[in-house]
Amino acid sequence: MQDMVEASSASPDIIPDISPGLIGNLPEIYRRLSRPALHEALRKMQLVRRFEENAEQAYMRGLIHGTMHLSIGQEASAIGVCVALTDRDYITSTHRGHGHCIGKGAEIGRMFAEFFGRETGYCRGRGGSMHIADPSKGNLGANGIVGGGIPIAVGAALSAKRLGTGAVSLSFFGDGASNEGAFHEALNMASIWKLPVIFICENNQYGMSTSTERSMAVKNVADRAASYGMPGVIVDGNRFAEVAAASFDAVERARRGDGPTLIECKTYRIRGHSRSDRNRYRTKEEIESWQERDPIKLFQTELRNYGLIEDSEIASIQTSVEEEIKAGLQFASDSPLPSTMDVTRDVYTSV
Amino acid sequence: MTFIPASEKILDIGNPDRELSYSQAIQEAMALAMEADPRVILMGEDIGTYGGAFQVTGDLIHRFGEDRVMDTPISELGGAGVAVGAALTGLRPIFEFQFSDFATLAMEQIVNQAAKLRYMLGGAVSVPLVMRFPAGSGTGAAAQHSQSLEAWLAHVPGLKVVQPATPYDAKGLLLAAIADPDPVMIFEHKLLYKMKGAVPEGHYTVPLDKAEIRRAGRDLTIVATSIMVHRALDAAAALAEEGIEAEVIDLRSLRPIDTATIVQSVKRTHRLLCVYEGVKTLGIGAEVSAAIAESEAFDFLDAPIARLGGAEAPLPYNPELEKASVPQVPDIIVSALALAQGRL
Numbered sequence: 171m172q173d174m175v176e177a178s179s180a181s182p183d184i185i186p187d188i189s190p191g192l193i194g195n196l197p198e199i200y201r202r203l204s205r206p207a208l209h210e211a212l213r214k215m216q217l218v219r220r221f222e223e224n225a226e227q228a229y230m231r232g233l234i235h236g237t238m239h240l241s242i243g244q245e246a247s248a249i250g251v252c253v254a255l256t257d258r259d260y261i262t263s264t265h266r267g268h269g270h271c272i273g274k275g276a277e278i279g280r281m282f283a284e285f286f287g288r289e290t291g292y293c294r295g296r297g298g299s300m301h302i303a304d305p306s307k308g309n310l311g312a313n314g315i316v317g318g319g320i321p322i323a324v325g326a327a328l329s330a331k332r333l334g335t336g337a338v339s340l341s342f343f344g345d346g347a348s349n350e351g352a353f354h355e356a357l358n359m360a361s362i363w364k365l366p367v368i369f370i371c372e373n374n375q376y377g378m379s380t381s382t383e384r385s386m387a388v389k390n391v392a393d394r395a396a397s398y399g400m401p402g403v404i405v406d407g408n409r410f411a412e413v414a415a416a417s418f419d420a421v422e423r424a425r426r427g428d429g430p431t432l433i434e435c436k437t438y439r440i441r442g443h444s445r446s447d448r449n450r451y452r453t454k455e456e457i458e459s460w461q462e463r464d465p466i467k468l469f470q471t472e473l474r475n476y477g478l479i480e481d482s483e484i485a486s487i488q489t490s491v492e493e494e495i496k497a498g499l500q501f502a503s504d505s506p507l508p509s510t511m512d513v514t515r516d517v518y519t520s521v
Numbered sequence: 522m523t524f525i526p527a528s529e530k531i532l533d534i535g536n537p538d539r540e541l542s543y544s545q546a547i548q549e550a551m552a553l554a555m556e557a558d559p560r561v562i563l564m565g566e567d568i569g570t571y572g573g574a575f576q577v578t579g580d581l582i583h584r585f586g587e588d589r590v591m592d593t594p595i596s597e598l599g600g601a602g603v604a605v606g607a608a609l610t611g612l613r614p615i616f617e618f619q620f621s622d623f624a625t626l627a628m629e630q631i632v633n634q635a636a637k638l639r640y641m642l643g644g645a646v647s648v649p650l651v652m653r654f655p656a657g658s659g660t661g662a663a664a665q666h667s668q669s670l671e672a673w674l675a676h677v678p679g680l681k682v683v684q685p686a687t688p689y690d691a692k693g694l695l696l697a698a699i700a701d702p703d704p705v706m707i708f709e710h711k712l713l714y715k716m717k718g719a720v721p722e723g724h725y726t727v728p729l730d731k732a733e734i735r736r737a738g739r740d741l742t743i744v745a746t747s748i749m750v751h752r753a754l755d756a757a758a759a760l761a762e763e764g765i766e767a768e769v770i771d772l773r774s775l776r777p778i779d780t781a782t783i784v785q786s787v788k789r790t791h792r793l794l795c796v797y798e799g800v801k802t803l804g805i806g807a808e809v810s811a812a813i814a815e816s817e818a819f820d821f822l823d824a825p826i827a828r829l830g831g832a833e834a835p836l837p838y839n840p841e842l843e844k845a846s847v848p849q850v851p852d853i854i855v856s857a858l859a860l861a862q863g864r865l
């Protein structure tokens with residue numbers, strides 16, 4: 171409440187279109203994060219959305235090779251989680267990792283450059299959409315193997331603990347990934363060694379075409395945490411505030427040395443699994459009902475209702491996003507292609 | 522591209538000129554086997570309503586129901602193990618890996634269990650299991666979705682490993698695999714799924730242990746596998762214009778290898794080039810070369826044996842790098858010319 175008053179008094183021209191009762195209910199996270207930090211989070215969510223929409227268009231115009239997995243509809247979990255992290259914290263990501271990447275501070279231009287197979291891309295054009303990483307920012311990489319990143323995050327937490335860096339490690343993965351052995355083995359080790367690691371399940375209801383009802387014997391991925399003696403928290407993954415609040419709590423717990431947490435973000439992927447999905451396993455109505463709960467719109471409306479953003483600020487965020495996208499695409503298409511002479515470069519650390 | 526039909530006996534072939542794609546041929550083989558034998562079941566990720574990542578199982582779920590076309594959770598190790606256990610006890614599972622790369626997660630069950638159970642138990646059991654692996658590069662899916670790991674499994678006694686290059690063989694080898702009492706691993710190439718070719722109707726089999734001569738020639742022998750058979754044939758056509766007649770052998774089976782066919786050919790041509798997509802070193806070319814070096818064909822060689830294989834690197838994403846990482850038609854032509862003109 172105190173912060174809220176301060177925030178409003180810093181911008182006296184705001185007329186919050188919200189009842190005083192609602193302000194009393196102002197979620198803790200909106201006091202914890204400064205107004206500029208909240209705006210930046212909204213900007214990042216829009217950046218993820220526009221990055222993916224532009225990547226999709228480039229793909230359809232034949233400019234991008236291979237496939238890609240879009241996270242449209244899941245921006246709140248990616249960004250809501252990453253706001254709780256610092257640059258020295260680690261993440262491991264998934265095949266659906268553009269949001270995680272942007273959340274962890276990646277540059278749009280170098281991401282597009284990777285899609286375009288350029289030498290300036292995050293993987294020098296060797297990895298493509300499914301392997302973008304930015305170790306300088308603690309992003310240990312997306313992964314083509316479902317569940318592949320989960321034990322790696324536990325390893326990063328082990329380093330952080332042994333080396334005393336104070337960093338935490340965080341692994342994003344899907345509902346489907348929680349059916350892999352690697353998930354279960356990793357959670358167990360994280361727990362017995364009390365490692366500073368947070369497991370973020372983005373439960374978008376399907377692993378490719380297979381629904382969680384058809385692939386899991388329990389209702390929630392979070393229920394699985396009990397088997398490994400760690401808290402399992404469920405949040406509305408389309409609500410930035412809920413995701414961020416749970417993430418801050420889990421990160422603090424990890425930094426205190428109290429061990430791992432599993433957070434399950436209930437969300438939905440609006441696009442098909444990959445470019446070749448014909449959406450035969452779900453209905454149009456289901457997709458539309460989730461589209462109504464667009465995380466960006468929800469967050470924007472909530473900020474507006476709490477008097478934390480003005481329409482003009484929303485507009486300038488949109489402009490800055492479009493400019494960043496445009497500059498990123500330009501950078502990528504102007505960048506050099508790798509040389510085929512370098513096919514075996516970087517297989518080993520030294521030649 | 523049309524092929525000399527495989528030499529084995531064909532039963533109930535119906536219209537012999539009917540064309541199917543490689544993936545349709547595989548699907549037809551599964552459907553025939555499922556109609557004929559209720560013990561045959563399909564298992565894999567997204568093979569039901571989705572129809573499989575490469576649409577190979579397609580609509581089979583509508584014909585056979587979800588009890589026989591089973592979507593597994595994303596659990597390769599467990600899924601492969603369930604298939605091994607089911608095969609051991611009366612079912613005939615056909616297990617699809619979504620990409621051959623994910624077989625690395627299931628190696629335990631394939632290598633330690635499926636391959637060895639019969640032997641370890643003194644012949645008391647068999648594991649009539651079929652596994653299908655969509656393999657190979659060329660789709661821009663990068664290092665974890667583009668590998669050719671067939672030589673890994675071909676290294677394991679107890680497994681049989683085949684690589685169909687044509688729709689005809691895709692169907693016939695699969696039907697032979699289903700009928701076989703031991704675990705058979707079938708490496709399919711993703712870029713071949715849409716390729717069309719003559720596929721007889723009805724049931725027929727292609728032997729799991731025979732190579733096939735796809736083009737006869739006198740000047741050199743090219744032993745190729747999977748998609749490289751097609752590239753070798755294209756190269757052979759170009760070489761013919763230079764007056765060089767290459768014999769192209771589709772190895773087809775990696776375990777066991779049909780040494781006799783290769784030895785006979787090299788004794789006639791006196792030169793050998795091996796072409797395969799897997800990493801060159803310690804790959805299938807090493808085995809083929811050794812088979813010649815150890816045989817009576819060795820004395821007939823007029824030039825060192827040559828190999829063309831995948832680069833000593835993971836598969837890159839960039840399309841030009843990706844192409845440069847595996848043998849292409851011009852690479853085969855250059856190597857074959859050097860070999861035939863005695864420049865090696």
Ligand SMILES: Cc1ncc(C[n+]2csc(CCOP(=O)(O)OP(=O)(O)O)c2C)c(N)n1
Pocket residue numbers: 265266314315316317343344345346347348374376377378439443566595597619623626
């Ligand atoms: C080990 C492994 N198995 C299967 C796949 C193929 N695959 C890629 S993504 C995916 C679905 C993953 O589902 P989930 O973990 O829920 O993540 P989502 O795609 O829903 O974000 C599958 C089956 C893979 N890449 N790796």
Ligand SMILES: [Mg+2]
Pocket residue numbers: 344345346372373374375376377378
């Ligand atoms: Mg999912």
